[in-house]
Amino acid sequence: MxxxxxxxxxxxxxxxxxxxxxxxxxxxxxxxxxxxxxxxxxxxxxxxxxxxxxxxxxxxxxxxxxxxxxxxxxxxxxxxxxxxxxxxxxxxxxxxxxxxAFYPTYFLLAELIGNGIDGLFEQYGARKRSTDFALAEVLDKHDHIVVLSKPKKRPDWMSPEEYARLPETLNVREIQCGGKLLVTTFLDAKDTPKGVLKALYRRxxxxxxxxxxxxxxxxxxxxxxxxxxxxxxxxxxxxxxxxxxxxxxxxxxxxxxxxxxxxxxxxxxxxxxxxxxxxxxxxxxxxxxxxxxxxxxxxxxxxxxxxxxxxxxxxRNRFGLLMEPRADARERVRAFGHPKKQR
Structure with a gap:
């Protein structure tokens, strides 16, 4: 609340x-x-x-x-x-x-955790298809802690020094509730059970x-x-x-x-x-x-x-989309008039 x-x-x-x-x-x-x-x-x-x-x-x-x-x-x-x-x-x-679901990447999660900030996101679609709640540290039904490994390829926007400072692994929690698969840095299931995180994410x-x-x-x-x-x-x-x-x-x-x-x-x-x-x-x-x-x-x-x-x-109204530069369309109308279906 x-x-x-x-x-x-x-x-x-x-x-x-x-x-x-x-x-x-x-x-x-x-x-x-x-x-x-x-x-x-x-x-x-x-x-x-x-x-x-x-x-x-x-x-x-x-x-x-x-x-x-x-x-x-x-x-x-x-x-x-x-x-x-x-x-x-x-x-x-x-x-x-x-x-x-666009935001829970390894690099963003690592920066949030490093600064003492918690995050709660919907899981990225590609990873959602491979999630298996029987693996890793099981907390409850459809609730577990997984270990994410640092990507081997450094992104172009990140300097080598920043990449080297990142941890090799991250612990994050995945839960399924309310028809959504969520990923979060809240790892304590007793302090933040699924119902609490579900209510928070709905906001x-x-x-x-x-x-x-x-x-x-x-x-x-x-x-x-x-x-x-x-x-x-x-x-x-x-x-x-x-x-x-x-x-x-x-x-x-x-x-x-x-x-x-x-x-x-x-x-x-x-x-x-x-x-x-x-x-x-x-x-x-x-x-x-x-x-x-x-x-x-x-x-x-x-x-x-x-x-x-x-x-x-x-x-929508009966007019179609403009599929050519407006100046060319004007010249065509001057030469041949408007199409019959648009009159």
Whole structure:
């Protein structure tokens, strides 16, 4: 359970829990943006948009963004693992990191263990198929401790000195619960039984909702600036606005004796937008107090463990995809008109 021991400090068993996940956002299609954030290789030139990858590190208790890193989606240095490593300095000994199946690699687990940080992740798909709970140190049914060996090949991003300092083996725990295979650095089955870890991992879903709030509710799905430098500034303005809204939610939750995660992000945005139009600068203490109470009036509940199909119900319109540069498409329409099925 999440507990509150002081204003604006929310913990799991007295420890800070952080969530991480990656997403993408598109930029205007021009040469400078394409050079910094190339479109996917599967798309033909002129048909796609520059794509920026964004890696987020978010506090589980308050939903506040602790840090973010950006990079291209094509080439080295832009994958989620690389961007996450750039932000590991934000983690301290005793913290807990939750992530999906992309993250539990040997090198990340070794760095977490070396810094006194615990991790809880879903198991990587390839290893999931070879997991045998009858082997290694069996703790319980579908619960054991396995030994991971250091990969023999040093990755390009790691120096020889860093590679040499890594331990030859790591002890990690694999458990199967709730239809998922989890890997964690919590090795004590008595202190952290499967049910406790299952309940904790279910809260990872909040990072999906937080990223949706940033991209959809605030409108960061498509950036508008026409240069990489200005696009990064625009991105951080969105993230700053997100944290300011989370601050309002945390203050409102404290005054109303609620948990910040129980308050609605979209409701807070709507209330704040309406209030700023009505207040017109008259921000006295009483009106701010009423604003906080109004924000806390709409609760959403603890929505952990949700599973949603990556499908849409709303049908697309009758127009097809643009499969050639727009200038060529315009010339073809001028010469031959629109296809009959699109008229």
């Amino acid at each position: 999440l507990t509150r021991d002081a204003p604006r400090h929310w913990h799991w068993r007295g420890r800070r829990v952080l969530l991480t996940d990656g997403t993408t956002t598109t930029l205007p299609d021009n040469e400078v943006n394409q050079a910094a954030y190339p479109q996917p290789d599967s798309q033909k030139p002129g048909l796609g948009f520059p794509l920026m990858r964004v890696q987020a590190l978010i506090c589980l208790g308050s939903g506040a963004l602790c840090d973010a890193a950006t990079g291209p989606c094509v080439g080295k240095g832009g994958d989620e693992q690389t961007l996450l490593r750039e932000m590991l300095d934000n983690l301290e000994g005793g913290d807990i990191l939750l992530g999906d 990872r879903w909040h990072v999906e909702l937080d990223i949706r709030n940033i991209k959809t509710t605030l409108g960061m799905e498509t950036l508008r600036c026409k240069s990489p430098k200005m696009a990064c500034k625009e991105l951080w303005v969105y993230l700053l606005a997100y944290n300011l809204i989370r601050l309002l939610m945390a203050q409102s939750a404290w005054l109303s004796d609620q948990i910040p995660r129980q308050l609605s992000f979209k409701h807070t945005v709507q209330v704040w937008t309406a209030w700023t139009q009505i207040a017109r600068g008259s921000e006295d203490g009483e009106s701010m107090y009423q604003l906080m109470i109004l924000i806390a009036r709409t609760l959403v509940g603890l929505r952990s463990g949700r599973i949603e199909p990556r499908l849409i119900k709303r049908r």
